[in-house]
Amino acid sequence: MNYENSLDFARKLDQEDPLRAYRTRFYIPEHNGKPIIYFCGNSLGLQPKAAKAVLEHDLSVWQQMGVEGWFAVNPLHDEAWIGYHRACKEPLAKVVGAMPAEVCPMNSLTVNLHLLLSTFYQPTAGKPKILTIAGDFPSDQYALETHIKSRGFDPDEVLIEIRPEADGLIRLEAIQDGIAAHAGTLALVLMSGLNYYTGQVYDMKAIAQTAREHGITVGFDLAHAIGNVPVYLHDWGVDFATWCSYKYLNSGPGGISGIFVHEKHHAAGLPRLAGWWGYDEPRRFEMTKGFVPMPGADGWQVSTPNIPAMSLHKTALDITAEAGMEKLRQKSGQLTGYLYYLLREAGIHVLTPDDPAQRGAQLSLLVPDGGKALFNRLVEAGIIGDWREPDCIRLAPAPLYNTFEEVWRVADVISRF
Template sequence: MNYDHSLAFAQHLDQTDPLRHFRERFYIPQQNGNPVAYLCGNSLGLQPKSARAALEQELNTWQNLGVEGWFDKPESGEQPWLGYHTTCKEALSAIVGADPSEVCPMNALTVNLHLLLASFYRPAGKKIKILTIKGDFPSDQYALETHIKHRGYSVADVLIEIAPHPDDNLIHTTDIQKAIIEQADSLALIWMSGLNYYTGQVYNMATLAETAQTHCIPIGFDLAHAIGNIPLRLHDWGVDFATWCSYKYLNGGPGAVSGVFIHKKHHEQNLPRLAGWWGYREDRRFEMTPGFLPAPGADGWQVSTPNILALALHRAALSITAEAGMVALRQKSEHLTGYLEYLLTRFDGIQIITPDDPNQRGCQLSLLVRKQGKKLFTYLTEQGIIGDWREPDCIRLAPTPLYNTFEDVWRVGSVIEQFYTDKMEHGLV
């Protein structure tokens, strides 16, 4: 697309945007009576207008049926709570590219990561090592360290971290592949993010999964920043397992329910797991007998009674993403992010560390602003542009296709231009 700096150009793109009506399905935060340009969906997505009604519906069921809400259909005709999680499966499977039996909404991301590591990190003999990427999200690092130590190993002896390439500070697929091949005889597991939370880089999960399969090494991905952001085909890629959060691009609310993916090839293996009663076979769950019998598919990794109110919010938000479709969302995302990149490249004080190849990024751009970066971030916030700040000098901006507009993106360029103009006039840059 050939971009233009003018407001009229941005407004024209909004008028011809086939997804423009989805913005009306969300509450846009206000500042001084005007809608902000909310470019922080990479941290917390906005509230769907359907969320309140979805929550109210389950509160009414609780009010009217009490405990029988688990088994009886409420007046709304909805499924009883006992199988409520299954009503999220169709949308989830479409978003991550899976069979419905391979996904299950449950718990929180790090809880799920611990559950999955208990099943898929099975060191034996010389194969005890875990390969990951350096500087991944801290929670992932802590979970890996926990399981390594729990098995009686030293983190220094077991954990292999692939560092960014010195030329561009990105982690290249070829470097990860090389490490997999070189360490194949000692690797018990590969675990990493599918999209880097800090740089916004998307990793080639399909290629990495293929390399892992060639060497019979299980591979899993943290999809916190990937789900609802980029198209995924977890089943076809042969990914062994994955987990994610749903409060970013899936707009499920603060601390919203997570989810897991476990490939079908593992469903009949009765893998070791940290079992809980909600993962027990549903048809025999209330027999209360000893001896764990897992439910089929990903459902067998459930542990505790699900949070129905959280699932109600999750389902309401999921339905919007599923309705828009990842193909259409991705197309708009590439244009939005490309426009933001176009507007930012004219500022010498800003370095975009996110790859410029659309195939290697989602909607987030990470900006290094080494001079007066925090002042710029504060100025953006004061002018109604909401991003987030990462110490010591990084601003992350994520134009999200469900509710952001091209005019939102144009505002970013306009406000940054004004910031530098003001500083120049006062001799501060």
């Protein structure tokens, strides 16, 4: 697309946007009686207007039925509380490119990461190593460190970190070369699918293929990728993945996480940290010894689900699944491409790759001189982004509720700083 730096051009793009009606399905926060420009969906997505009704329904069921509410079908989801996870599986599978049996909403991201590591990190004396990227999100780093230590190994010796080059980005070739160089001692490849700081999208398909060629298990943290960029976990042959849902999926603060376990592992009798809710559902209330897992990803559940969180997740998830990841990706690429064009005109250094295939909804701006002052100016102008020390402003126009006019107005404030 050939972009133009004008408000009229931005408004024209909005008029032609096939997804423009989705904005009306979200509450836009206000400041001094005016809608803010919210470019922080990479940290917390906005509230769907349908969220209040589903919470009120669950509260009403709890109030009127008590424990019997577990078995009363919610007409909004066509499931009783006891089966809410099933209501999420079809739309979730569409969003992550999976079969419904391969996904399950549950827990929080880091809890799920630990559960999956207990299954898929099985080190031996000859193959104890994990390959990841340097500077990945802290929870991932801490989870890997503690699992390595719990198996009796030293993280400094066992954890292989692929480091960024001088421009702050990590090349696909560096990851592939790292896998090949350490293939004989690698037990696992685990990394983010999209870098939380730089906004770089990694070629998960190619990474998974390289790992498979060397017989190495591969998993991804999709916290910043899910609902942001299309993924095809089943077709790519990814072994496992987990994510959060409160960013681009808009499921609410601390919203329910989820997991993917490829069907090739469903009948493998893999080790796991078990809990009551993962026990074979028809026999769950027999309360017998000896764990018998539910089929598929559901067998990795451990605890009774948070019903209000699950309701919010289903409500928000339906919106993303309805819009479709391909259409969302197309608009997101245009929004981010327009912002990238305008920022470059303003002389701003964008850390995020200039290759659209390596970008999601987020652009990371490096402003070494006066960065925090610029960020504060944006806030004063009613623009909400995200500040990361020491000099990074993250801006993430989300295709479900952000507009091209908002992109132009953000860049206009920056250009006049």
